[in-house]
Amino acid sequence: MSNTVEMSIAKAINAGLRRAMQDNPKVLVFGQDVAQLGGVFRVTEGILDEFGPSRIFNSPIAEAGIIGTAIGLAMRGYSPVTEIQFDGFIFPAFNQITTQLAKIQNRSEGYLSMPVVIRVPFGGGIGAVEHHSESPEAYFAHTPGLRVISPATPNDAYWMIQQAVASKDPVLFFEPKRRYWQKGPVNLDTPPAGMHTAKVVREGSQLTIATYGPMVTTSLEAAAIAAEEGTSIEVIDMRSMAPIDFNTIIESVKKTGHLVVVSEASTNVSVASEVAARVAELAFYHLEAPVLRVGGFDVPYPAAKLEEKFLPDADRILEAVDRSLAF
Amino acid sequence: MTSQDRVPMVQLLNPEGEYGVPSAYAEYGKYIEALKEEDFLKFYRDMARMRRFDYEATALQRQGQLGLWIPAIGQEAAQIGSGYAVGHNDHIFPSYREHGVAITHGIDLMSILKMLRGVNHGGWNPDETRFHLYAIVLATQTLHATGYAMGVKFDGKVGNGDLENDLAVITYIGDGATAEGEASESFLFAATNKVPLVYFIQNNQYAISSPVATQTTVPLFQRGAGFGVPGIRIDGNDVLASYAVTKKHMDDAREGAGPHLIEALTYRMGAHTSSDDPTKYRSKDEEEYWKARDPLARLEKFLRRQGINQSFFDECEAAGEELSAYVRSETFALGNPPIENMFKHVYSEAHPLIEEQLAWLEGYEASFDDASGNGGAH
Numbered sequence: 001m002s003n004t005v006e007m008s009i010a011k012a013i014n015a016g017l018r019r020a021m022q023d024n025p026k027v028l029v030f031g032q033d034v035a036q037l038g039g040v041f042r043v044t045e046g047i048l049d050e051f052g053p054s055r056i057f058n059s060p061i062a063e064a065g066i067i068g069t070a071i072g073l074a075m076r077g078y079s080p081v082t083e084i085q086f087d088g089f090i091f092p093a094f095n096q097i098t099t100q101l102a103k104i105q106n107r108s109e110g111y112l113s114m115p116v117v118i119r120v121p122f123g124g125g126i127g128a129v130e131h132h133s134e135s136p137e138a139y140f141a142h143t144p145g146l147r148v149i150s151p152a153t154p155n156d157a158y159w160m161i162q163q164a165v166a167s168k169d170p171v172l173f174f175e176p177k178r179r180y181w182q183k184g185p186v187n188l189d190t191p192p193a194g195m196h197t198a199k200v201v202r203e204g205s206q207l208t209i210a211t212y213g214p215m216v217t218t219s220l221e222a223a224a225i226a227a228e229e230g231t232s233i234e235v236i237d238m239r240s241m242a243p244i245d246f247n248t249i250i251e252s253v254k255k256t257g258h259l260v261v262v263s264e265a266s267t268n269v270s271v272a273s274e275v276a277a278r279v280a281e282l283a284f285y286h287l288e289a290p291v292l293r294v295g296g297f298d299v300p301y302p303a304a305k306l307e308e309k310f311l312p313d314a315d316r317i318l319e320a321v322d323r324s325l326a327f
Numbered sequence: 328m329t330s331q332d333r334v335p336m337v338q339l340l341n342p343e344g345e346y347g348v349p350s351a352y353a354e355y356g357k358y359i360e361a362l363k364e365e366d367f368l369k370f371y372r373d374m375a376r377m378r379r380f381d382y383e384a385t386a387l388q389r390q391g392q393l394g395l396w397i398p399a400i401g402q403e404a405a406q407i408g409s410g411y412a413v414g415h416n417d418h419i420f421p422s423y424r425e426h427g428v429a430i431t432h433g434i435d436l437m438s439i440l441k442m443l444r445g446v447n448h449g450g451w452n453p454d455e456t457r458f459h460l461y462a463i464v465l466a467t468q469t470l471h472a473t474g475y476a477m478g479v480k481f482d483g484k485v486g487n488g489d490l491e492n493d494l495a496v497i498t499y500i501g502d503g504a505t506a507e508g509e510a511s512e513s514f515l516f517a518a519t520n521k522v523p524l525v526y527f528i529q530n531n532q533y534a535i536s537s538p539v540a541t542q543t544t545v546p547l548f549q550r551g552a553g554f555g556v557p558g559i560r561i562d563g564n565d566v567l568a569s570y571a572v573t574k575k576h577m578d579d580a581r582e583g584a585g586p587h588l589i590e591a592l593t594y595r596m597g598a599h600t601s602s603d604d605p606t607k608y609r610s611k612d613e614e615e616y617w618k619a620r621d622p623l624a625r626l627e628k629f630l631r632r633q634g635i636n637q638s639f640f641d642e643c644e645a646a647g648e649e650l651s652a653y654v655r656s657e658t659f660a661l662g663n664p665p666i667e668n669m670f671k672h673v674y675s676e677a678h679p680l681i682e683e684q685l686a687w688l689e690g691y692e693a694s695f696d697d698a699s700g701n702g703g704a705h
Binding site for chain 2 (some may be wrong): 028062068073096
């Protein structure tokens with residue numbers, strides 16, 4: 001009998017991290033305010049009590065320093081799990097992530113590996129001030145050497161954080177912050193598929209939605225509404241933005257002939273753009289309409305009172321669904 | 328020169344090659360007194376080797392054999408002295424001009440030439456050599472050194488009074504790189520974690536064409552103080568000061584004293600790289616001033632005062648000829664790397680894009696063989 005418990009995404013990441021720390025004494029957790037406070041979202045709450053200050057500690061407020069020292073610790077044989085407090089604060093570390101972390105294994109011809117995890121609460125919908133609601137995943141998905149993933153359910157959060165920690169490569173782990181408190185079952189015994197495998201989370205026959213992170217929930221809402229109106233939508237949780245599991249998307253498109261890609265990120269030159277391009281390349285004759293993208297507008301993330309107009313919701317997704325099916 | 332030059336600095340060997348330990352720096356004398364004649368000869372041999380290598384590499388670049396050369400002429404004392412002060416367990420995080428430090432840690436000089444020819448990014452094993460790969464993006468390596476030193480501390484390899492097993496870390500940066508924010512973040516993380524780390528700043532007076540006054544208004548040895556990293560300035564053209572001061576602070580770091588900074592005042596006698604033209608931004612007078620402080624000539628004067636005779640210098644000259652011949656023949660024999668090399672080690676585990684693109688490129692390349700009918704036409 002499987003051991004399944006109900007928990008939130010935040011608690012599931014916490015539980016997964018603890019298990020990773022128990023499994024491997026070289027796993028260290030650090031970042032701003034992660035220790036006593038447990039992070040501003042309390043994702044690491046209680047880890048200090050269980051593991052002590054040699055395993056989890058606060059860093060100075062210096063993101064390049066957090067990632068740069070994580071690289072040095074990885075060179076020394078540690079597996080650092082770092083936290084960047086908010087998506088919009090990752091850029092001071094951009095240099096260390098893209099010119100160093102991503103390249104050191106290749107530069108060293110495999111003599112060094114970089115088992116570093118960067119946890120990033122990302123996305124909007126929480127009414128925050130500027131720089132607290134962004135979706136910067138495309139910058140990292142574009143950079144060779146990095147792996148970029150995002151869990152959308154507690155079960156995936158629990159297992160994917162462990163898979164990220166176990167990876168010898170650097171992993172950007174984007175946490176859908178507005179879903180932190182969303183609850184669901186977590187199977188503590190059996191992991192789901194690998195962290196780069198996309199998953200069909202709702203089966204359907206007329207149109208495929210490919211999405212990830214916080215938009216999985218929104219896309220499922222849209223699919224449920226469409227079902228009431230007699231439209232059958234298949235929803236794919238991509239789970240990984242680099243590499244992208246195109247096979248699962250292509251298989252679905254072969255069945256439905258229609259694809260809408262949904263994410264919170266500004267659509268121009270986005271992960272969704274890459275999905276659209278590759279599907280056009282690999283499944284051209286199966287498509288009955290152009291691939292459509294639904295995402296944030298190509299403007300800076302707006303002030304909080306406008307974010308509900310910026311972010312895709314079920315209606316915006318259904319508008320694209322209608323356009324695709326009417327093509 | 329500038330006001331910075333009036334700051335006191337540790338000098339144990341003056342430009343005339345006379346050895347003496349000023350009372351203010353008495354603590355450093357014992358490190359020199361522990362040296363044997365063979366050590367002084369080793370310093371000279373490797374400084375001469377480093378300079379000869381530089382001349383040869385410059386010539387190879389001019390002949391089109393290297394894409395770029397990064398000269399370090401004038402910085403031999405700073406690099407060979409500090410390099411030999413690094414202990415057998417210690418780790419070194421260089422910038423990209425540390426060819427002399429590489430010599431002291433057994434890096435095959437051809438590895439450096441391969442990198443500057445564009446064959447690979449260095450290719451040596453950083454764990455095995457304890458000399459990490461060159462860092463091209465300025466000051467990035469200071470944070471790697473700090474993180475490594477944090478790990479050393481977490482491993483309990485500091486402050487046990489066990490010089491065989493304890494270890495410390497040294498990172499090299501230039502005067503220009505001190506301006507990078509990551510250098511400052513490194514000072515902070517090193518100080519708050521009290522890690523076994525020595526910063527060795529080679530202040531060679533220029534960041535490409537920008538004089539050091541562009542990067543700082545206070546002497547660089549003071550740069551770490553506000554973060555909790557004390558510093559000292561040395562005459563970077565004095566190999567004995569470089570050795571003794573580095574040795575002391577590496578020992579102190581290994582024993583748990585925390586990070587320390589050494590500013591070696593030196594001079595880049597050559598260009599920034601083979602693409603640079605120093606005549607556009609510095610004077611002949613200035614070059615002459617520093618020529619009179621040439622670190623290699625200074626050590627030669629010292630050795631002659633010690634009674635080392637001409638045959639030793641002749642041997643070094645002959646070794647230089649041999650090195651030149653070796654470097655030239657090896658460079659001429661270097662082929663291009665196989666195309667699959669660029670796809671290797673991008674990830675540690677299988678990655679669909681990498682596999683797909685490598686397969687495509689191999690097929691594309693092979694298509695030229697088929698079309699030419701005689702193979703290898705491309």
